Amino acid sequence: MSAIHADGDGAVSTSASIAWKRRTRVRVLNWYPLGTKEGTAMALPLSVHADGDGCDRNDVYAAACPCRDMLDLLANKWSALAIGALEEGPLRFGELKRTLEGVSPKVLSATLKRLEDAELLTRKVYAEVPLRVEYTLTPLGAGAAAPLAHLRNWVNENVTRH
Numbered sequence: 344m345s346a347i348h349a350d351g352d353g354a355v356s357t358s359a360s361i362a363w364k365r366r367t368r369v370r371v372l373n374w375y376p377l378g379t380k381e382g383t384a385m386a387l388p389l390s391v392h393a394d395g396d397g398c399d400r401n402d403v404y405a406a407a408c409p410c411r412d413m414l415d416l417l418a419n420k421w422s423a424l425a426i427g428a429l430e431e432g433p434l435r436f437g438e439l440k441r442t443l444e445g446v447s448p449k450v451l452s453a454t455l456k457r458l459e460d461a462e463l464l465t466r467k468v469y470a471e472v473p474l475r476v477e478y479t480l481t482p483l484g485a486g487a488a489a490p491l492a493h494l495r496n497w498v499n500e501n502v503t504r505h
Contacts, residue, residue, distance in 0.1 A: 412461075413461060416457055416458070416463075423491045423495065424446075425451070425454055425464075425478075426458070426464075426488050428442045429480045429488075430485075432479070433477040433478060433479040434477065434478055436476060439451060455478060462481055462483055463481060463483055464478050464479060464480050464481060466478055467479065
């Protein structure tokens with residue numbers, strides 16, 4: 344697993360884990376928001392860089408397949424709910440926060456950044472006072488919304504309250 348380290352001067356250093364598959368070295372960089380002691384946070388995109396052939400067959404069961412990053416993102420509770428909320432059309436951050444009851448602003452912001460980095464949604468900033476930002480699903484995000492809607496419907500119908 345990769346780690347991101349920030350010192351007090353704002354310098355950033357990284358370390359990446361090395362995975363081996365079929366004698367091919369694959370450097371996996373899973374970067375995610377981290378807070379430092381100073382309270383700052385960084386959000387860096389998820390990516391997989393293969394040195395050699397890596398996974399070229401789009402097999403989520405293969406250890407080095409970049410599909411796993413997308414699966415991890417879509418399987419995240421807040422990602423699935425944010426995509427579902429955006430199915431009806433563009434929403435602002437505050438509207439998303441009210442729709443997704445229980446999500447903190449920090450987690451929602453990180454989730455939206457990851458979805459934007461994965462090209463599942465777009466963030467449009469309007470030059471107004473006060474600043475207005477809207478989030479909209481991309482065609483790729485709309486394609487992911489359909490199976491996620493089936494999953495949400497299944498959960499609503501089959502999970503009982505305890």
